[in-house]
Amino acid sequence: xxxxxxxxxxxxxxxxxxxxxxxxxxxxxxxxxxxxxxxxxxxxxxxxxxxxxxxxxxxxxxxxxxxxxxxxxxxxxxxxxxxxxxxxxxxxxxxxxxxxxxxxxxxxxxxxxxxxxxxxxxxxxxxxxxxxxxxxxxxxxxxxxxxxxxxxxxxxxxxxxxxxxxxxxxxxxxxxxxxxxxxxxxxxxxxxxxxx
Numbered sequence: 001x002x003x004x005x006x007x008x009x010x011x012x013x014x015x016x017x018x019x020x021x022x023x024x025x026x027x028x029x030x031x032x033x034x035x036x037x038x039x040x041x042x043x044x045x046x047x048x049x050x051x052x053x054x055x056x057x058x059x060x061x062x063x064x065x066x067x068x069x070x071x072x073x074x075x076x077x078x079x080x081x082x083x084x085x086x087x088x089x090x091x092x093x094x095x096x097x098x099x100x101x102x103x104x105x106x107x108x109x110x111x112x113x114x115x116x117x118x119x120x121x122x123x124x125x126x127x128x129x130x131x132x133x134x135x136x137x138x139x140x141x142x143x144x145x146x147x148x149x150x151x152x153x154x155x156x157x158x159x160x161x162x163x164x165x166x167x168x169x170x171x172x173x174x175x176x177x178x179x180x181x182x183x184x185x186x187x188x189x190x191x192x193x194x195x196x
Contacts, residue, residue, distance in 0.1 A: 003196060004175065004176070004195035005190065005195050008171070008176070009025050016038055018042070029188050031168060032185040035161070042158060044161060044163075047162075049161070049162035051152060051153075051162060055099075059073065059137065059140065061098070068082045069082055075136065075137050076137070079135055080134060088106065102144075103144060103147070104132055104180050104181050109129065142169065143169075143181060145165075146167075146183075147170065149167045149171075176193045176194070
């Protein structure tokens with residue numbers, strides 16, 4: 001286990017007020033593994049989340065108020081299906097203003113900007129990220145929660161899996177330097193997130 005991973009484990013211990021043994025630390029390799037371990041350790045098993053529902057309601061209201069939708073959003077609705085294609089960045093800023101929480105950054109491809117090409121060993125490589133707007137509403141809510149976990153969560157009274165999940169993702173983002181849209185439940189710390 002490298003220094004990055006040790007520091008991340010220490011951050012989890014500090015925020016969640018738990019001790020993670022070396023044996024347990026060796027068993028967790030993905031973001032999901034940490035969430036499951038913490039939920040078991042803290043006796044949290046509720047999938048119902050008032051916080052998640054509140055964030056969904058705020059996003060739904062903002063989309064309705066901005067005229068993007070006439071009926072309620074569905075969890076699996078893709079953002080690109082409801083967000084107007086013109087002036088995406090302006091609309092994104094308006095959503096952020098209305099919900100009062102930080103949103104994930106849009107990627108260049110969301111804004112219609114062509115990605116850079118570069119050559120390496122005779123091959124053309126594109127510096128590209130998947131458009132964030134390809135995500136669905138549920139992933140959007142997860143990212144908002146993770147980006148704002150410090151404002152949203154009281155660690156002394158964690159009550160559901162969603163709260164643990166967004167805290168773990170947010171802490172992982174802070175310690176790995178990886179953008180929120182590139183952290184998934186299946187992401188491995190050493191492989192996918194490049195932590196040593």
